[in-house]
Amino acid sequence: MxxxxxxxxxxxxxxxxxxxxxxxxxxxxxxxxxxxxxxxxxxxxxxxxxxxxxxxxxxxxxxxxxxxxxxxxxxxxxxxxxxxAGDAVGAEVGDLDHVDGLSADDLAHWDEHGYVILRNAIAPHAAEAAELAIYDHLGMRRDDPDTWYRESLGHSIWVPLLRHPALVANRFAPRIHKAFAQLWGRDDLWVTIDQGGLNPPEHEHWPFPGPHLHWDATLAEPHLLDVQGIIYLADVDEDQGAFSCVPGFHRTLKDWFTTVPRDVSPQDHARRTLTMTPIAAKRGDMIIWHHLLPHGSSPNRARRPRVAQYMSLRPTRYAYTDEWLG
Ligand SMILES: O=C(O)CCC(=O)C(=O)O
Structure with a gap:
């Protein structure tokens, strides 16, 4: 009872x-x-x-x-x-009609490349607050490289900080809700409670641990929409451990799949044969990508860590493919 x-x-x-x-x-x-x-x-x-x-x-x-x-x-x-209960609920952050989201050019870029950079998804000060919260959580100092490889990070780029107020606040950025509403074509969205990330420059004892090229999605048909996202909390250059993907692959996955040898897993074949493009962007920008793009992070060959927050938004109900093929 x-x-x-x-x-x-x-x-x-x-x-x-x-x-x-x-x-x-x-x-x-x-x-x-x-x-x-x-x-x-x-x-x-x-x-x-x-x-x-x-x-x-x-x-x-x-x-x-x-x-x-x-x-x-x-x-x-x-x-x-x-x-x-099946009722229509609107956006969690209120009416999105007057919120600036993705432009027509952004949406055309999305259609063609399967990803888009939402510029200034959050304000620079909000990004910096979350960046500092991540360093703080890990017991690191942003400007002191000697602190960047602490046990607290381990050999991983994931930072399981979920509910620091700075990260929480970013989940309610109206511009993000608007952009995802544009991509889904509806605004009854639910924001994921995802973690942060810190990808420091590689060194002898800290080689890039991945994530290497992969999909988090089933590759089975029908190939349907789902969306993933990452916010850069400080500027990221192409060689600075940037998010990477194979642009446009959501449109060619079906044909590519016919080329995968029978005895090889699609993920392995993709890792051997596809090349990812690193995506540079500024503090506060968000990269949103179609879940059918092969993607991963990349080795950081620059001088400063890449610090990020992961987040996605999905509607209450949407069409998805049940069969798992990976
Ligand atoms: O951190 C990145 O750049 C890649 C993230 C990723 O691979 C994922 O979220 O599945």
Whole structure:
């Protein structure tokens, strides 16, 4: 029996919990609904799975954890409940009509290349605040290279800082919500609770660890839209560990797939045969890419770390391909 005084009153959360606790006992949520649910509760997918599988909480404990972790507001919970019930909800940041988003040229670039740079997605001071928060979290100093290879980073470019106020604030930048609304053609979007990243200059004991060229998407057909994004929190040159991708590949994936030898995995074949282009951009710019572009980061051969924040926005419901082919 749920204690209604603490219940979040979102029945999909119970389904999600039950599926993780006892797989096979209840029908899983559709993947788009599951993503909206977690994003709407301000939860990171990995931290939630880790908690559920490690602590194995009962449902009441899980709900209490959700409240404490995501700190969803009553307004955000109400929006989520309405969306889960199938009601039309608008943009989380209010009316986007008068917000400047992607230009016609940007949208043409997106169609052709499968990525776009949203200039000044966030203000430079907001980017710098998040940049400094990431250094701080790692116990590093921005201008002191001796601090850039601390244990806190390990041999990875990912920084699991999820809820620093500076990173949180960036998730509500109207220009970002507008750009994603333009790409999806709708504004009932849910922003992911993603981490930060720091890709320092390579050195003898710290070679670039990846991510190398990959897809996070299924390569099975039908090939449908999904979108990923990264905000540069300080200027990034092409040789500074820039985000990299194979521009235009979303249009040629289908033909390319027929060239993959039968006994080789598509990801391996892609790594051997495709060349990525590094994308330079300025502090506060966001690169948004189609999930069917092969992409990765790149070795930093410059003098300063590349510091970034990852983020994407997706609608409550969208068409996706169930079969996994990778
Ligand atoms: O950090 C980058 O430049 C690449 C990010 C990436 O590969 C990803 O988000 O899947």
């Amino acid at each position: 749920i204690d209604m005084t603490t219940s979040l009153d979102i029945k999909e959360l119970r389904t999600y919990w039950a599926c993780q606790r006892e797989p096979g006992t209840v029908a899983p949520l559709p993947r788009d609904v599951e993503k909206a649910l977690l994003a709407g509760l301000r939860l990171n997918v990995l931290e939630t799975l880790r908690y559920l599988h490690h602590d194995r909480p009962d449902f009441d404990a899980f709900e209490a954890w959700v409240r404490a972790q995501g700190e969803p507001t009553e307004a955000s919970l109400d929006r989520l409940r309405r969306a889960m």
